[in-house]
Structure formats: C-alpha cells, structure tokens
Amino acid sequence: MLDEIFENFTKNTIFQNKRALQASYTPETILHREAEIKQIAGVLAPALRMEKPSNLFSYGVTGTGKTLSVRYVISQLLIKAKECNSNLKTVYINCKLKRVADTEYRILAELLSALGRKVPVTGLPTDSLYKMFIDVINEEEQLLIIVLDEIDQVVEKIGDSLLYNLTRLDSSLQNSQISIVGISNKLTFVDTLDPRVKSSLSEEEILFHPYNAVHLKDILEQRAKEAFKKDIVGEGVLEKCSAYAASEHGDARRALDLLRVSGEIVEREGNKKIEQKHVDLAEARIEKDRVLDIVKSQPKQFQLTLLSIITNSKCYNGKCFYTGDVFEKYSGLCQATKIKEITQRRISDIIGELDMLGLITTKVISRGRGGKTREIRLAVNKNLISRVENLLSENLNL
DNA sequence: CGAGATTCATGTGAAGTATACCTTTAGGCTTAA
DNA sequence: AAGCCTAAAGGTATACTTCACATGAATCTCGTA
Numbered sequence: 001m002l003d004e005i006f007e008n009f010t011k012n013t014i015f016q017n018k019r020a021l022q023a024s025y026t027p028e029t030i031l032h033r034e035a036e037i038k039q040i041a042g043v044l045a046p047a048l049r050m051e052k053p054s055n056l057f058s059y060g061v062t063g064t065g066k067t068l069s070v071r072y073v074i075s076q077l078l079i080k081a082k083e084c085n086s087n088l089k090t091v092y093i094n095c096k097l098k099r100v101a102d103t104e105y106r107i108l109a110e111l112l113s114a115l116g117r118k119v120p121v122t123g124l125p126t127d128s129l130y131k132m133f134i135d136v137i138n139e140e141e142q143l144l145i146i147v148l149d150e151i152d153q154v155v156e157k158i159g160d161s162l163l164y165n166l167t168r169l170d171s172s173l174q175n176s177q178i179s180i181v182g183i184s185n186k187l188t189f190v191d192t193l194d195p196r197v198k199s200s201l202s203e204e205e206i207l208f209h210p211y212n213a214v215h216l217k218d219i220l221e222q223r224a225k226e227a228f229k230k231d232i233v234g235e236g237v238l239e240k241c242s243a244y245a246a247s248e249h250g251d252a253r254r255a256l257d258l259l260r261v262s263g264e265i266v267e268r269e270g271n272k273k274i275e276q277k278h279v280d281l282a283e284a285r286i287e288k289d290r291v292l293d294i295v296k297s298q299p300k301q302f303q304l305t306l307l308s309i310i311t312n313s314k315c316y317n318g319k320c321f322y323t324g325d326v327f328e329k330y331s332g333l334c335q336a337t338k339i340k341e342i343t344q345r346r347i348s349d350i351i352g353e354l355d356m357l358g359l360i361t362t363k364v365i366s367r368g369r370g371g372k373t374r375e376i377r378l379a380v381n382k383n384l385i386s387r388v389e390n391l392l393s394e395n396l397n398l
Numbered sequence: 399c400g401a402g403a404t405t406c407a408t409g410t411g412a413a414g415t416a417t418a419c420c421t422t423t424a425g426g427c428t429t430a431a
Numbered sequence: 432a433a434g435c436c437t438a439a440a441g442g443t444a445t446a447c448t449t450c451a452c453a454t455g456a457a458t459c460t461c462g463t464a
Contacts, residue, residue, distance in 0.1 A: 105444065122444045123420025301446090323408065346447055348409070364409065368457025371407025 013229075014267055014274075020226035021260035023253045026072055031222060032215040033065045036206055040073045043204045044179075047077060047143050050086050052177040055167065055201050059184040060208025063251030066183050067149055069208075074145065087142040091115065096150040104162045107154065108133060111146065130165065134172055141175040152184040156356070160197050167200040210250030216242035219252055220259060228263065234275040237262065241279055258282050288387065291380055294357055295388055300396070301342055304333055305350045307392045309360060310385060313378040322373045323348055337396050351376065 019025050030037060036058075044053045058066050074090050081088035091114040095101050101110045108129040109119040115136050119129065137144060146166070155163065166180055182201055184190075190202050211219070220238045238259070245255035259274075261282035266274050295306065308329040312321045327344045334341040351374060355362045361379045366372045380388060 103444080120420050122418070123442075125443055128443095299446090342446095343448060344408085345410090345449080349447095364454095366455040366457085367407080368455075369404085369406055369459090370457075371405080371409095372454055372456085373406095373408050 014232045014263060014272055015227060016229045017227055018260070018263075020223050021256050021263070023256060025223075026068060026075070027222060027226070029222075030065065030068060030072055031218050032211060033069050033208075036065070036208060037069050037073055039206050040069060041077070044073060044077055044145065044181075047088050047145065047179070048080055048084055048086055050088075050141075050143055052143065052170075053145070053179045054203035055180045055182075056204045056206065057182045057184070057190065057202035058206040058208060059187055059189060061187070061210055061249050061251070062185050063245070063249075063253035063255075064208040064210050065252060066208050070147055070181060070183060074147065077145075087140065088145070089115070089142055090145040090147065092147040092149065094149040095154040102154060103158055105129065107148075107162060112136065130169075134169065137173060137176045137178065144176060144178040145181060146178060147181045147183065149183045150185060151182050152186040152189040153356075155189070155193070160194050163197045163201055164194060167197060211246070211252055212250060213242045213246035216245055216250065216252060216255050220255055223256060224259060227260075228274075232263075232266075232272065232274055234273050236276050237274050237279060240276050244279070244283060254286075257286050261285050287381055288384055291359070291384055291388060292391060294359065295391060296395070300339060301346075302350055302354065303392050303395055304337070304339060305330055305347055306354060306359060307389065307396065308333055309351075309354070309376060309378060310389050310392070312376075313385070320375045320377045322376065323351060324373065326351065326376060333396075339396070348374075 020027070040056065040058070043056050046053045058070065060066050071092065074092075078088060078090060091111055093101055093107060093110050093114070095107060101107045105122075105126050108126065109121070112119045112129065112132060115133075117132060117136055119132070151163070163180075163182075166178070169178060180201060187207075190198055190205075193201065217238055220241055224233050224238060241255045241258040241262070244258055245251050248254055258279055259282075262274050262278040265278050265281050265285070266272070295303065298306070305326065308326050311329050311333075312325050315321075316325075323344070327347050330347060331341060333339075351360070351362060354360050359379060361377050362374045364372065365375050378385065
C-alpha cells in the first residue's frame, strides 16, 4: 500500500527543481525590476571602496520583489567585494518571525549570532548586547550592511528606539561603519517614525510598484521552466495564477505559491498535468495552511482567546461583538479547561495582537453611553472556521 | 430646546510581580606535583 | 597549588497583573426661550 505512495514520489515526480518556486529562491535574472536593482546597487556600491553607503529604505506591498532585489544586489556585492578584497559583511534579518526577532533584544541577539556570537535567549541586559555588538564590529576594520526585513512589524510593536540606536551607533565605532537597509510592506511606515530616525534611515528611498498580470506571467514562465519537467503545465494555468495574484495587489509570492501548490496537488494525485482546476484547489489550500499555521503557532492564551472569539462570532452570526463578550466567554473556557485565567487588560492586548496577525479585524469605537470598546469581527474564511475551531479544541484538550 | 455635565465600558499607559534564564563568585572537592 | 564543579547571589527579559487615568459619543440635566 505504501509502495504506491512512495512510487509516486520517486518515479512520477513532475518537479525538476522545486526550489525555483519558493519565495526564497533567487533566479539568475530578475524580471521587471531592473530599475530598482540598479538603484539599489547605486546606493550600495560605495561599499566596495569601503565608504559607507547611505542608509536605504525600500517599501512596497508584499510580493513586489523588495526582498528578492535587495538580496540579489547584496549577493552580487559580496562577490565583487571579495574580488576587491574589501572587508564587507552583510546581515539579513527578518524581523517578523515571532519569538525569534520581534523585540529589540531578540533582534540584537539575531544580529550577534549572525556575526558568530552566541547570545543567551534571556538574562543579559540589552545594553550589554549593544556593547558586544560594538565590540564585534570593532574587532576589525569592516563595513557592515544590515538588512532589516519587515521592520514595520517590529516598530509597530516595540517602537523605534532600536532603529534610533542603530542609526546612532556609527559614532561609537572607530574602525568600522554600518549601513542599514530597511524593508517595509507598509507604504506609510516612514511617516510614523521619529523625525530623527526618519531622516537618517531613509537617506535613500526606493518604492516598489506592484507587478501587473503581464509581469507576473513572465515571472511565472521563467520559474516554471526551471521548476517543472517538460509539458507539465497545462493551458492557461500560468495565466490563471497570475490573474489571481494580480487581483490581490500583484503579489508575486502568491502567484508562485499557487503554482507550487497546484504542482503538489497534481503530484499527489499521481497525474502529470497541471490544469486550471488545480489552481482553484491550490487557492483554497494555501489560505487554509496559512491560517492553520498561524493558529497553531500561537501561545495557549492566544488560542483560548481566539476560540472565545470564534464562539462569539457564531452566537452573533457574523455580526460584530465587543471585548467584554470575548472576555466573558474566555473566562468560561478557562474554567472548562482548567487553564489559568488572565486579566481582561491582557486579553485586550491579545485581541490587538490577533488583529495584527490578520485573524480578526477590530476597530475602537465609542458606543456613547455604552462606553468605549473594540468592535471585533472574525476575519477567517467561513468554510475554514470549523477547521480552526477543531484545531483549537484539540490543542486545548477540550 | 440646546449647551454643558455625566456616564458607561473599556482603551491605554506606567509600574510592579513572577518566572525562567544568564553570569559571576565563592566555596568545596579532586587531582597532580 | 591548580583545576574543576556546584550552588548561591545578583541581574535581566518577558508575560502578565495592578492601578489609575483617558476617551468620546449617547444620554441626562437644567437654564432659557
């Protein structure tokens, strides 16, 4: 019985190089981003002469090739730097990763470990991390380029003191220099920063426009050629993927995901041809995986809160409800599960964080004499709700 | 009837607490000269 | 005497609590027309 399954994977594989469809893959040529890449290269090029490049800030909605372009330029830069024997180092950090790089301390810890210093997860004062950081950099004459991906997420959470400190770090460095490349999905992000940070961080700015459907199709074609064996992709499949993605603000990552998951579905079926219907299946599948992954990775109290929200959402039949309702249900759930109850103050914060994760939408409103509160609504696709609910109940031993 | 006061339910900020974890330090034990 | 291990002391980040104040429009109050 298993033989059959394994057989499908060994013999019948339709993929040639599946990695080409992953978001982290850097193709040899990057389509439709020539201008931006040139611009980035122009800004960073002084690094080759060991001169400090201007801090760079690039922004644009998700899946517009920001990360890809920056990483590409940097990899090329590193190659050149080796040729010229200039001591250039680069660090890439994705600040969004929950519980890895979402506080000042953790980001610094990530920076340090990228530079080869082991740092404990807790226990040290943040100041001493800065000192260590300075020490490491000062050890030898060098130029460091720090790429902070999705910084908008962190700044929203912990404020801009980290950025402020980083931009000012230069003054305490004798031998070395650092430049910062910030990447943000939010277009308005810079405006929320402290003016001092703003001026030094965005000495140079690059705006990434969304891809249109034609661009997306070019990209998909390029990747598909690399990823699949011959004659796997059926008629209209690429068009459909790009159309889907284009309708969602031209998100190339989404298009690639669609294509990849379509491929996986076909592979599992044991077929050899991707057809349009598979793209529809993939669409549903991706959404499901995304939501379930997020939910699964949440701490217990978050899950409990979410469960309470789902229950409420059912009661109110899609209508919105308020913080008090959520807390009441949550309270009941705590007693049922024997989990330690948390205060409403904290639940309020958790609701805010769930909002940031995109699982719910909230809006602070005043109901006049009814008091001020949050209007809460579940933002999970209807046919997914029960899946999420089951997952939660299971996780919480209900 | 309308302006200003009141009110409600909770947002929001600051400071404090518990927990888990880190480094340093000092004492005690072992080892080898 | 040197080397190693262990436990205690002293310190931090994080998740959460406690306390206190801020919010902002519906509703109430009361003076006025």
